Amino acid sequence: MGDLSLLLTPVWLTVKLASVTTLILLLLGTPVAWWLAKSRSRWRPTVASLVAMPLVLPPTVLGFYLLLLLGPNGPVGSVTESFGIPRLPFSFTGLVIASVFYSLPFVVQPIQNAFETIGPRPFEIAATLRAGPWDRFFSVALPLARGGYFTAAVLGFAHTVGEFGVVLMIGGNIPGKTKVLSVAIYDHVEAMEYEAAHWLSGGMVAFSFLVLFLLQVFRKPIRISL
Amino acid sequence: MNEIEISVRAPIGQFVLVADTRISATGVTALFGRSGSGKTSPLRWVAGLQKAERGRLVVNGEVWEDNSRGIFVPPHRRGVGFVFQESALLPHLNVWGNLRYALRRAPSANNMDMIIERLGIRTLLHHAPHQLSGGERQRVAIARSLLIQPRILLLDEPLSALDQQGKEEILPFLELVKQESQVPILYVSHAIEEVRRFANSLLAFDGGRVSGPLPLEAIYVKNGQPSS
Numbered sequence: 001m002g003d004l005s006l007l008l009t010p011v012w013l014t015v016k017l018a019s020v021t022t023l024i025l026l027l028l029g030t031p032v033a034w035w036l037a038k039s040r041s042r043w044r045p046t047v048a049s050l051v052a053m054p055l056v057l058p059p060t061v062l063g064f065y066l067l068l069l070l071g072p073n074g075p076v077g078s079v080t081e082s083f084g085i086p087r088l089p090f091s092f093t094g095l096v097i098a099s100v101f102y103s104l105p106f107v108v109q110p111i112q113n114a115f116e117t118i119g120p121r122p123f124e125i126a127a128t129l130r131a132g133p134w135d136r137f138f139s140v141a142l143p144l145a146r147g148g149y150f151t152a153a154v155l156g157f158a159h160t161v162g163e164f165g166v167v168l169m170i171g172g173n174i175p176g177k178t179k180v181l182s183v184a185i186y187d188h189v190e191a192m193e194y195e196a197a198h199w200l201s202g203g204m205v206a207f208s209f210l211v212l213f214l215l216q217v218f219r220k221p222i223r224i225s226l
Numbered sequence: 227m228n229e230i231e232i233s234v235r236a237p238i239g240q241f242v243l244v245a246d247t248r249i250s251a252t253g254v255t256a257l258f259g260r261s262g263s264g265k266t267s268p269l270r271w272v273a274g275l276q277k278a279e280r281g282r283l284v285v286n287g288e289v290w291e292d293n294s295r296g297i298f299v300p301p302h303r304r305g306v307g308f309v310f311q312e313s314a315l316l317p318h319l320n321v322w323g324n325l326r327y328a329l330r331r332a333p334s335a336n337n338m339d340m341i342i343e344r345l346g347i348r349t350l351l352h353h354a355p356h357q358l359s360g361g362e363r364q365r366v367a368i369a370r371s372l373l374i375q376p377r378i379l380l381l382d383e384p385l386s387a388l389d390q391q392g393k394e395e396i397l398p399f400l401e402l403v404k405q406e407s408q409v410p411i412l413y414v415s416h417a418i419e420e421v422r423r424f425a426n427s428l429l430a431f432d433g434g435r436v437s438g439p440l441p442l443e444a445i446y447v448k449n450g451q452p453s454s
Binding site: 121122124125126127128129130131132133135136139140143144 | 370
């Protein structure tokens, strides 16, 4: 049984990380997606590119800069440290922050697409029915974008589960704290523990298929673009 | 007081909207012009869905827009019942949901039962918008626009997307609304017959320029047809 709990600790940690990250991203991604969908600002291309960056950057690059940023001498790390906040790198919180950056486009883009497809008419209808801007957002935009939110949540979760490079750079390999599934598989293979690696990897294959299958069944096309 | 002052000179959509007129704030004023002459833009401007660079709009003594004084009342504070030409219902709500949307945001209690009865939509309450015929959709949209207790009713060719049968189905309801409603109605149309049946006065619309108010008979002269 000791073996099993050893095998499952990284799984549980990964599920926790992906859930927290997805939740934060849905909240944080909503205003970003809304702004990208509605704004005609000249800053829009810049922001859109920044949001899409994690799609093309090697995760190690992202992890490297986050490590410098969050480290005790970094611009963010030195501030958090002076407030007595525990050191961020090599902690679960640090992993969450890194994952938020890493999975950002996978959450923002489906929501943005959903907002864009609504078009102006439903908002005009709502406005003539005495609904103010916030009212319109909650009573029209959110319910009409729910398909986008479903896609965003599934993709955000699945993509966070699959991260490796960023975790390794910023989280290291601390069992029960930052050692997530993908890192655990790597360790098992390194140690020639192929059976354990098989269980975890096979599980990931099944999980990934299930996620994509679910998305197909619900007929919400995956649109991730640069 | 009982009038609508419209004074505007601004590009809206593909046209430069030019109007300088006062119309009575009772009864039905038809905004009449050929199809494709941009007749929707004045309605959208009155509703506040589009801003004009230079315009002044006063409805019953209340200034809704006056850009020389920096006044712009946003659409949700104007209280305009707007019936769009098509896709006028909120797609994620059924008929009852659409009516309730207006009901919850109305300034005071409503005689909803009467409105549902008059527009004959009681049996449709649990239908989704896509399950309705064009005529049924427009009836729901009209009922909904009445429920917000509008201070002006704007009808953007509510019949044009309908076939003859659909039109015949709606017109009696519109006439009922006209008789019972206390608010002014601005009605955009390119159909002479509709205007003749429904309107009290006329604004002619051509290439963005609004002229009038004109007597109803002007509709025949303008189109070079003998008056009947």
